[in-house]
Amino acid sequence: MTGKFIWRFIAALASVLVWAASAAAQTVVVGTGNPDTDIPAVQAAVDQGGEVILKGHFSFERPPTVPTFDRNLATVRVSKAVAISGTRGEDRDMTSIEGGATPFYVEAPGAGVTIKGLRFIRPTGLAVSVYAVSGLVIASNKIERVEPGSSGIFINTSVGLPIPDQPGHPENISGTLLVINNHIDLAGGTAQDATIGILIYSVGVPGAEVEAYVSGNTIRNFTERSISLRRVVGRAYIEGNVITTGTIAGGANGTQAIFVAGLGPYLIAAQLG
Amino acid sequence: MDNDVNMEAPEGTIFDANCDAIVSEGCAGIEIRGDTQGTVVLNNRIRGRARAALAVAVLAGAPRNNAFVLNRLDDFKASLADVFVGDSVMNTLIAGQGTVEDHGVGTVIVPVAGRGESKD
Numbered sequence: 560m561t562g563k564f565i566w567r568f569i570a571a572l573a574s575v576l577v578w579a580a581s582a583a584a585q586t587v588v589v590g591t592g593n594p595d596t597d598i599p600a601v602q603a604a605v606d607q608g609g610e611v612i613l614k615g616h617f618s619f620e621r622p623p624t625v626p627t628f629d630r631n632l633a634t635v636r637v638s639k640a641v642a643i644s645g646t647r648g649e650d651r652d653m654t655s656i657e658g659g660a661t662p663f664y665v666e667a668p669g670a671g672v673t674i675k676g677l678r679f680i681r682p683t684g685l686a687v688s689v690y691a692v693s694g695l696v697i698a699s700n701k702i703e704r705v706e707p708g709s710s711g712i713f714i715n716t717s718v719g720l721p722i723p724d725q726p727g728h729p730e731n732i733s734g735t736l737l738v739i740n741n742h743i744d745l746a747g748g749t750a751q752d753a754t755i756g757i758l759i760y761s762v763g764v765p766g767a768e769v770e771a772y773v774s775g776n777t778i779r780n781f782t783e784r785s786i787s788l789r790r791v792v793g794r795a796y797i798e799g800n801v802i803t804t805g806t807i808a809g810g811a812n813g814t815q816a817i818f819v820a821g822l823g824p825y826l827i828a829a830q831l832g
Numbered sequence: 833m834d835n836d837v838n839m840e841a842p843e844g845t846i847f848d849a850n851c852d853a854i855v856s857e858g859c860a861g862i863e864i865r866g867d868t869q870g871t872v873v874l875n876n877r878i879r880g881r882a883r884a885a886l887a888v889a890v891l892a893g894a895p896r897n898n899a900f901v902l903n904r905l906d907d908f909k910a911s912l913a914d915v916f917v918g919d920s921v922m923n924t925l926i927a928g929q930g931t932v933e934d935h936g937v938g939t940v941i942v943p944v945a946g947r948g949e950s951k952d
Binding site for chain 2: 722723785789797798799800801802803804814815816817818819820821822823824825826827828
């Protein structure tokens with residue numbers, strides 16, 4: 560990374576984390592491996608906002624009940640400012656969440672949200688879906704052994720592909736978006752599946768733009784795209800990612816490792832300026 | 833740190849069958865579509881196989897004023913071209929290695945020799 564990029568990145572990170580520093584509440588939740596205990600416990604902690612620390616092994620293996628904007632169902636709704644963190648360590652020591660249809664769904668208008676240090680094992684649908692937020696950090700998570708056809712992290716306000724006449728609700732998402740240092744392995748997708756590692760569609764409006772950083776991620780075995788950005792109002796930086804396709808191309812659109820469409824501008828690199 | 837893209841399609845993959853034609857939707861390492869302006873694709877390393885390493889094409893709008901600069905394609909095998917510029921794409925700057933299939937308007941190509949290549 561160039562010095563200029565590093566300072567730009569640090570400034571962005573600092574602005575996103577300002578709210579977190581002022582958060583007073585801290586809640587620690589210890590996983591039991593029983594979804595009937597774990598899901599309500601995590602939901603209750605997240606509902607309080609502030610800082611939520613998850614420790615141990617959680618099971619989300621239960622039918623989802625949280626409706627999402629695109630008429631799917633998720634497991635835990637994030638609806639206010641919160642920083643959800645796992646404990647660090649190697650795979651065995653890292654906080655893990657096993658199973659679950661879209662374990663975290665973020666619909667937190669005007670609020671900052673962090674999800675970091677979690678190991679998602681066998682999620683179905685998505686690992687994280689974000690529909691409304693102002694300032695977002697999704698960092699240092701592992702997503703692995705996904706159910707076939709599942710994707711990784713979606714930040715999206717549009718049902719269907721966003722087009723100028725039907726952009727969805729890009730006003731729902733603003734501020735700095737950091738999707739950094741995540742490890743995403745989507746092995747298991749078939750030629751009928753269009754799996755995507757990181758997707759950002761229809762975010763930001765004039766006057767409330769986004770600055771998106773998709774950096775330092777490792778993405779493997781997707782069938783359609785590893786990183787896909789459409790209709791980002793603001794700037795997006797896609798830098799320092801390590802991307803390896805699978806040997807299967809899925810979906811109707813062929814395979815692109817990095818795909819950008821509409822608005823921007825986008826910087827796909829690292830060493831500009 | 834650069835983006836490092838490895839397209840792992842097996843040897844012998846027929847991209848036309850999987851990808852249709854790249855001018856409609858394609859198979860590429862990095863692809864720019866739609867009314868995208870001012871995007872810079874700089875110093876990425878792309879390896880493996882696809883129809884193209886880098887592509888820019890129309891999709892509900894025409895890309896304008898985008899640039900592919902000093903990307904490293906040494907270990908990449910294209911079935912079409914290393915860099916593809918589609919119909920109606922405006923003012924693309926390409927500086928670097930590789931073959932170019934250009935259907936755009938105002939495309940500027942600045943060849944840069946790769947490692948071990950002669951400039952002659």
